[in-house]
Amino acid sequence: MDDQELINIFRENRLKVTTQRLAICKFIVSRADHPSADQIYHALKTDYPTISLGTIYKTLGLLEELGLIxxxxxxxxxxxxxPDMELHINMVCSKCGKIYDYKADNVKKMWDSIILDLGFKPKRQRIDIYYECDDCKEIES
Ligand SMILES: [Zn+2]
Ligand SMILES: [Zn+2]
Structure with a gap:
């Protein structure tokens, strides 16, 4: 998603477009590691010294309402x-909390058969799998 697309979405929803809001949006849509508000704050505060954690939470809330994250x-x-709204599995390390997305045809097939069984299309879904990532395994051994 480029700047103009984001700006358009904000304008269509009568939301003010500020440089900080735009920076937060661009940051989150470019990340696949599911950052926390705190991580976003620390990543952006060098370039935007006046940014506050409150602004981050508020902007993330807006993006969630808009269905973007x-x-x-x-x-x-x-x-x-x-930022990934399509069907996927969140692979969560139960030790360090690292998350990556798992996407594959078999997930889609499994999901299609579940929906067929349910007889309705869910509004949204969330699938998490917990495991121990390589970094955490190494510390143990
Ligand atoms: Zn995910
Ligand atoms: Zn880990």
């Missing part, structure tokens, strides 16, 4: 943001 809540202290 998903909010993945893991527990009270861990909320991550995912």
């Amino acid at each position: 998903q909010k993945l809540r893991f527990n009270e202290s861990s909320i991550r943001y995912d």
Whole structure:
């Protein structure tokens, strides 16, 4: 998604386009590692010294309402943001919390058969698989 597309979406929804909002949007849509608001804040604060965590939360909330990102809540202290709205599995390391997306034809096939069985199309879905990533496995051994 380029700047103009984002600006258009904001304008269509009568939302103000600010440089900070745009920077947050561009950051989150370019990431596949499901960052937290804190991580986004730390990544952007060098270039945008006046940015606040509040602005980040507010902007992420708007993007979620617009259907551009998903909010993945893991527990009270861990909320991550995912810009991929298509069907996929979130592969979550249960130790360090690292997340990557798993997408494959077999997931789509499995999902199609579940929907056929349910008899309705779900509004949205979230599939998480927990595992231990290579980095965390190494620390143990
Ligand atoms: Zn994901
Ligand atoms: Zn890990």
